[in-house]
Amino acid sequence: MRAVDIIARKRDGQTLTTEEIGFFVNGYVRGEIPDYQAAAWLMAVVLRGMDARETADLTLAMATSGRTLSLRSVAPVVADKHSSGGVGDKTTLVVAPLVAAAGLPVGKMSGRGLGFTGGTLDKLESIPGFEVSLSVDRFIAQVARCGVAISGQTAELAPADGLFYELRNATATVPSIPLIASSIMSKKLAAGADVIVLDVKVGRGAFMKDLGSARRLAELMVDVGRRAGRRVVAVLASMDQPLGYAVGNSLEVAEAVEALRGRGPADLRAHCVVLAAHMLLLGGCARDLSGARELARETLRSGRALARLREMVECQGGDPRVVDDPWAVLPRAPIVVPVAAPREGYVAGLDAEKVGLATLLLGAGRERKGAPIDHRVGVVLHKKVGDRVRPGEPLFTVHAADEASLHRATEEVLAAYSWSGYPVRRPRLVRGVIGAEAAISSE
């Protein structure tokens, strides 16, 4: 078998065999297939596509390219979740302790990722002392002891994914549904969870801009996960406007704590309950989805979810006071400026991409790998789509490090709003569920 022949077959639109895909992935990881052959192959995959079986083979080859965890020693069933990333998406901070508190252990490894705002790891690092780089042994031990652990992806797991991801970034071979699906699922499969709930975002602030692409990605990931013997559901969630009000690392941690108290933005709480319910149902903690949803709500109400966040923060070396009084410990921006509405009316649109860009301008995200992040800065929205706004009411608040970024971000967020003189319906958040035995409707 020769790499160049495998490239040629994909170039010509043919379907690769399981053996060919395994040969290519393993050869690349071992350094026997050079970057330039992998790059040509990736471009052929982007332009010629891959079917579900090829994608599953690619995913499994990547998942088994390094160490694979078994969490069976910890619990009969362990759950994981993944979000394809959006603006203001702090659901993991809420859902992971919530599901664990409801009785289903959660072991989640996150990538650091690029983007407008930081990823889950960056958000958690807002908490003084919080350690996100757990060794595999410590990760497993913490899932056993505390029922929940969130750690950075270790390089030992699915090393093929890291190699391919870096190469894809440099060679314009990122936008391919099979490659995206295999990248996400290879890490999930290697991390060992039996139950996987995927939060696939669609819209202006998401990588998938249209529902059709998001649905194809979700279907492919569910298919791949099932071929690998996992229980998988994907929730398609709108990301036209940010999720919740807070966008920025410390700000989102504080908002997640609010949500775990049963307060904070209704859309965030509702979406966390949806995701948690699917995890609990797949994990066998409820009979049906409405039961799972009730269990999630009750766990929130009881304060057990919040208590579980405190335990997790303590286990990972963070300051547990963040749960009682977030702003006593989280870093705060030196400049905090509320911005008044420029007009009255109804918010017709709130472009998540523009809000994301504003927080990037403030320093909350990173454009390049390894770039530093300012955990303090961000934007807190006060009005979202469907809200009525009276003249002079505060529209949003900017948390900035300096005047220059304050002004640029303010302009960007103002431009994110569009208006109507007439009432506007609040948009549905959940746009569909893939792979659920009983479909869940929108909240």
Place this chain on the structure above:
Amino acid sequence: MRAVDIIARKRDGQTLTTEEIGFFVNGYVRGEIPDYQAAAWLMAVVLRGMDARETADLTLAMATSGRTLSLRSVAPVVADKHSSGGVGDKTTLVVAPLVAAAGLPVGKMSGRGLGFTGGTLDKLESIPGFEVSLSVDRFIAQVARCGVAISGQTAELAPADGLFYELRNATATVPSIPLIASSIMSKKLAAGADVIVLDVKVGRGAFMKDLGSARRLAELMVDVGRRAGRRVVAVLASMDQPLGYAVGNSLEVAEAVEALRGRGPADLRAHCVVLAAHMLLLGGCARDLSGARELARETLRSGRALARLREMVECQGGDPRVVDDPWAVLPRAPIVVPVAAPREGYVAGLDAEKVGLATLLLGAGRERKGAPIDHRVGVVLHKKVGDRVRPGEPLFTVHAADEASLHRATEEVLAAYSWSGYPVRRPRLVRGVIGAEAAISSE
């Protein structure tokens, strides 16, 4: 400008600007753009294509990536030719001295290439002492003194082509008409000739298997050459059966000498006259094509063409007796076995690819770069398509180094023949001419 954005634009099927193409080629040659980005870009070009302007820009960027020769100091007009390669193609050995003897200087640089039989350089190296690695200065001086020089491509010219070619071989990005056109034409443009005649082969024994692809390649190369201010014509020539009778390095040199004596295979002589006539017409040595053809024929008849080959061989250090008595100096195979026709009838087909494979089995060609070549071995056909064959007549003769390769090659050549019980028309050799002021019909 960033390489990754240029890759993305081509991935998305967009047309690249002159500046983008120049940036990419120059960046790659300077080592600022790594192999893996070039590989992804090449695959995007293979699958998305390039228009004529992009191809011309790519060709010029490659042509000017190193030293470019000017032959103006040598003569007002210098001619060059290129063949896209075929089985038994020894036209350069005939056409170059013929055109020079008719009054138009010829400066040709050849690549060594891969393939069934050796390239022009390998054939010339059959002649004891013949030196194919001329320095640029010696090449120019010889064109000035002798009127004709054939040298290996120097690494100083169009280094981008060498880099891209090696990468394309390793990444399954060879089969792309714009990339093939730019590879061929960049070397021709850098080598400085004003008149370029392209012999584009089509058929079983050629890289282009169908007339449509060959025509597109020819049209694109003529267009690119004209955009660069050169006079260019392309001849589309059938390569379903080998050209002439001899296939193998020494054997082809001997046949070329025969052709320069006005003897040897009729198809070879006719094709050499067609190519020479187009070169002479473009070079201003004749009023019209029939005059150019007559000039070529007269130059052959007069013995001046053969005399010019002798001068060229002497100039390049070879044994000039090859012109008087080829087999007194050319290396001969130890085993020479005529093979009788297995049946009587008419030759209906003679698969050039199979004959080429047979000579490769004998050791006349190379599959890998730098592999050694046996100049002695090959096949001499005695019957070609349209010929009547009586039982027991010799069909071909194998020149082999050992018994094992003799048997394998014999089987392969026998399998190359197909038969008819009824008379078969001799096929046309010239299938079209691109870019000629007056089209030349088949001989």
